């Protein structure tokens with residue numbers, strides 16, 4: 001005798017209802033919860049006309065308007081917005097970073113937040129990204145995004161960049177990869193990405209070390225990850241930090257003098273990033289001032305203005321003897337961030353050099 005029973009109406013109804021629920025209700029529930037923290041920049045900028053791509057005003061459009069401009073977001077994530085700041089990113093300060101970092105950590109500790117997108121001006125986007133890469137205590141994705149054209153421009157890049165960033169922040173594959181930067185359909189690591197062009201949409205690049213992924217057809221694809229420690233795996237904790245130590249950058253060039261260096265040291269700089277020419281070479285008339293500053297207690301990190309390559313420790317200067325630190329592959333603006341955070345833990349140069357080879 002057959003064990004099969006005919007499905008009667010109430011059972012059939014239940015099966016159909018369950019199927020319908022799975023196709024609609026459950027789908028909505030499984031969409032990731034992505035928080036968009038808006039800070040300003042060109043992505044929130046407006047110009048006088050649709051052909052204005054320079055000379056516009058940054059940081060005028062609010063986060064709800066940014067979200068409303070991309071209704072497609074609702075299909076890929078449960079998106080909420082929060083206006084953290086409304087500034088052009090050249091005005092970003094250490095205080096803004098501490099506020100933002102603490103807010104990100106608070107949100108990521110919540111079970112109902114799966115990932116965070118931060119909209120940001122592009123000028124210092126790489127710096128904020130690297131700061132967060134060192135202080136965010138979570139494996140959940142954090143993605144920085146900006147735009148090179150204001151929201152009012154023809155072919156504005158902000159809306160698609162935002163959509164892509166939300167996709168990355170909601171992607172399981174992005175978890176544990178550190179803070180990411182997504183613009184122009186590409187995904188980069190915070191540590192290695194840099195702005196390379198004053199105005200074109202392909203400005204964000206990771207020269208030599210390479211991007212880590214692409215966004216295409218509504219999906220993030222990853223091909224590599226950084227070997228450097230980040231986020232959940234760093235020794236830095238800003239929870240109880242109200243201010244960061246003063247660290248400044250002196251730029252190297254032919255005919256360089258010590259005016260800026262002396263002024264920074266006199267103003268109480270705890271550390272100086274020497275953005276030297278070439279492999280971080282020290283001009284004959286600047287070197288004695290750096291040595292004197294170190295003797296007085298200021299930490300000196302040798303970095304390069306070149307933009308690519310390893311800064312060789314004990315190469316252009318005897319760092320062991322002078323008690324200087326080599327920046328490894330960090331550009332000067334990122335070396336400044338690591339030195340500030342390092343100084344919250346120690347002023348031991350060997351320890352700080354270890355950090356520069358770790359993060």
Ligand SMILES: NC(=O)CC[C@H](N)C(=O)O
Pocket residue numbers: 040041042043058087088089090120121122123124146147148149
């Ligand atoms: N493309 C941009 O976002 C640059 C605008 C502005 N200078 C900023 O960084 O916020």
